[in-house]
Amino acid sequence: MTIKFIHTADLHLGSTFNHASFPRDIAKNRREEMWDTFFDIIQLAKKESTNFLFISGDLFEDHLITIGQVKRINEAFKSIPETNVIISPGNHDYYWDRSPYKKIEWNPNVTVFKTRKLTKVSFPELQTNVYGFAWTTKYIEEPFTFDLGELDESQENILLLHGDVYNKNSQYLPIDKDHLATFPFQYIALGHIHKQDEIQKNMRYAGSPEPLDFGEVGDRGVLLGVIGVHKLQVQFVPMAKREFFIKEVECTPEMTYEEILYKLCSFKDRKNLYRLHLKGFRDSDINIEQLMEEATKEFYYVEINDSTRPDYDLEKIYLENKDNIIGMFIDEMKRLDLEEQKNKDALYLGLEALLKESEPCI
Known part of the structure; x- marks a missing residue:
């Protein structure tokens, strides 16, 4: 069994760039381009016939996104019914009582993790288990810990996480990458850091598909991956409209x-x-x-x-x-x-x- 996936994170749809240095017309244009890039990711999933679209947090800005825009996101997911969309909410789109995630009925191909407890979603027809959880507050200062027991190694096991592997004192879910590497996941899809980075062969940040400011120089995009018989291949696909x-x-x-x-x-x-x-x-x-x-x-x-x-x-x-x-x-x-x-x-x-x-x- 071979599965194909796209890994993305940190799209920040709905961002207004109120604190950016560029003027209002540039900010307006950048907002529109971020939406265009989101739809380009959907088209890439369709073109590549991906089994999964992994979104490792910060899909949108919780306090800025409108319900109309959330419905627009859902309509885009509806256009790729053969792709399982898995969303692990992060610190900008955390899952709480008035979360935009709770205000619509998501398409059957969309899974949104809803609790701080690590949860498994199984896809028997793809021989794949996907693990993840939701941020439920703006900050998580406690290091990430979990007890999975034994992973079923007859399946492809994938983990989505939104957190910080670089700073053990981070307010944004410090992650011990060495401890995480002891678990036999075929792929760990990380979010929160906006630069694409390979932490280990099977553990990567996708980075933001569109750069948000001058702290995010360099090309931006998504990761396109294939897992087959416990073997992993990942390639970077540029997506950004501007640098x-x-x-x-x-x-x-x-x-x-x-x-x-x-x-x-x-x-x-x-x-x-x-x-x-x-x-x-x-x-x-x-x-x-x-x-x-x-x-x-x-x-x-x-x-x-x-x-x-x-x-x-x-x-x-x-x-x-x-x-x-x-x-x-x-x-x-x-x-x-x-x-x-x-x-x-x-x-x-x-x-x-x-x-x-x-x-x-x-």
């Missing part, structure tokens, strides 16, 4: 306005979202605010953070200010080793402040 990128742009005093602009715009992209960090030293006469505003027009979305320092002509500034506080400051700083970056940074920061103070009021 987040973080890049550094090094400036030097010799670079002109146009050269810095060209270097920034070498990343220009009408699809993805960028955070660019300008660093180094630049000609003090360059209008960096104007430059960043001009570069921004070339992107779908970009944040440009300027941490450059103007490259000052110290001798000229000293001669012009040797009888005031600016000259005294330069004298003091020259006693330090200005080849050391921290000393050079301190000199330039101080000069910026003092020169700004000395500008005439208009």
